Amino acid sequence: MPHRGRVCHGRASPGLIRCPGGLRTRPARGGTECDRDTRLLAALDHLVQRSPVRDRVDPQRLGVMGHSMGGGAISAAQRRPSLKAAVPFAPASFSPDLSNVQVPTMVMGARDDGTVTPSLRDTLYATLPAGTEGAFVELSSGGHAFPTRGNSNVTRRVIPMFDGGAASR
Known part of the structure; x- marks a missing residue:
């Protein structure tokens, strides 16, 4: 897919490393919950501890x-408050409460997402503590799959989040 290279380059050029990892969207066999958070954190741990690029990774700038x-x-x-940033795309949660999130967080979705509707995102974002840096981005279109299509609107907003901060509330 030709657009993937552009998206990866766009994110990698300012010093970001993209670690796609075959993250499961359904529980593992015999499991009861999705384990994407565990896999994300394991990927970060691998990146800073055992990967061939570990000497070029700043462990204080992970998101x-x-x-x-x-x-x-x-x-x-929620599990690792030392992260520099979190960007959940089209987020929903089994427990719609961000009250214990301390990581700067950008919630992003598309207005025409019929899966995770704007009202679900609004409700979730409203629970982010006032003392936690946050940003809410609603794209005018793109549907539920907006971040999978090499969307420059996504890249343009996400890079600054990982480079030092979100827009103010």
Whole structure:
């Protein structure tokens, strides 16, 4: 798919490393919950501890992104408050409460997403503590799969989040 190279380059050029990892969207056999947060955090641990690029990775500048139910980004941020940023795309949560998130968080979705509707995202974002840096981005279109299509609107907003901060509330 030709657009994937552009998206990866766009994210990698400012010093971001993309670690797609075959993250499961359904529980593992015999499991009862999705394990995307565990896999995201394991990927970060591997990146800084055992990967061939570990000497070029700043362990103080790690963050997570995930798609659909936030792809585990919300749970990863709750479990590891030392993360620099979390960007859940089209987030929903079994427990719609971000009150214990301390990581700067950008909630992003598309207005025409019929799976994770704007009202679900609004409700979730409203629970982010006032003391936690946050940003809410609603794209005018793109549906539920908006971050999977090499969307420059996504890249343009996400990079600054990982480079030092979100827009103010």
